[in-house]
Amino acid sequence: METIMTPMKEDYLKLIFEIGGGSQKVSNKQIAISLDIAAGSVTEMVTKMAAEGLVEHEPYAGISLTETGAKLAVELVRKHRIWETFLVSELKYALPDIDDDAEKLEHVTSTKLLNALDDLLGHPKRCPHGGVIPDRNGHYEEDSHRILNDVKDGETVVVDRFIDNRDLLNYLGDIKLDLGDQLQVIKHDSFEGPILVENLTDDSELSIGYKAAHYIFVK
Template structure:
């Protein structure tokens, strides 16, 4: 059984850190302060301070100049949060017809008050979905999940072709991706990375159009 959602001393901000570290691959790989700062849209100094607190509390291991990984305690907590969040996102789309960009704000509120019993009831009612609407894997009620790609578009070399697999559920990002008509499953060939944190130029082979994707947005798009 997954542990109950309530966790002593776990604030919503710390929960956001756990989720993003997990989403960036911190259960198995090292995640940098910069990745977290870009993904949460906060200053790097704030990340350093929070990571220090979370290391003291046993949720992460921080190796200076190497990166951050989740401890088993951190993984267990992150899995519950991610499961609750993504189940609610799926419910909001499938049952209530919410548009993709509006999911995160609502799911963020709901995940913090979701018991294990409620999460399991949602899972049953939805037919045990394996992925949320923006492509993220939903852990099952035992905490099992298949490993998902942690390769971001910004790290793909020029000339390589990849498939879009998921997005970070950020309102501004999802609105932006809707505007440029980039979808999960699209095949992209990376043409060029502009220097000095400039945009990534890609050809969308699925829609047969060229796209210019901003530096920050390219950190929110996972590919394989």
């Protein structure tokens, strides 16, 4: 089947890469939460993308990128995150404001322009919200894919990266949670309630929403 790329398919590829990398399986629920859409819509799109050879979907096991899907995702992620880095470091954009413009710019960026930006920025390895930036040969260091929501009570972890989502980044700015902060999980409230953590870096207690805890990756 011929693959016709659309902005929505590209968003799915980038997101699956962001939450599962090149090989890990992700669930419909993770995609639905991250894109804020109904699980049925995710199933429909994933079925389409599987037929086109972009993803593999094993019922009850999860969704992962195929070799073709992973290659496309790496190219998209590299463009997007290099633009994000440029907007923050050179144009002093606030972190929550970078995604929309980076999204527009990535679609009109040639390989020549991308490599020139990469040279200008000194070949950054991470974007401003902590995500890995693949190099021009498609090589990258695998991200942590463990989300805060999965950390057990009493465990201590370090904030490694955030999903690139404007509402999330505004929220994290409000509660003053930063990359590199050390968190001790105190308790998970039941019925998809918030997670209570102690921020050992800032010596403060935070209540982090259930949805936000799916967007925060730790190690």
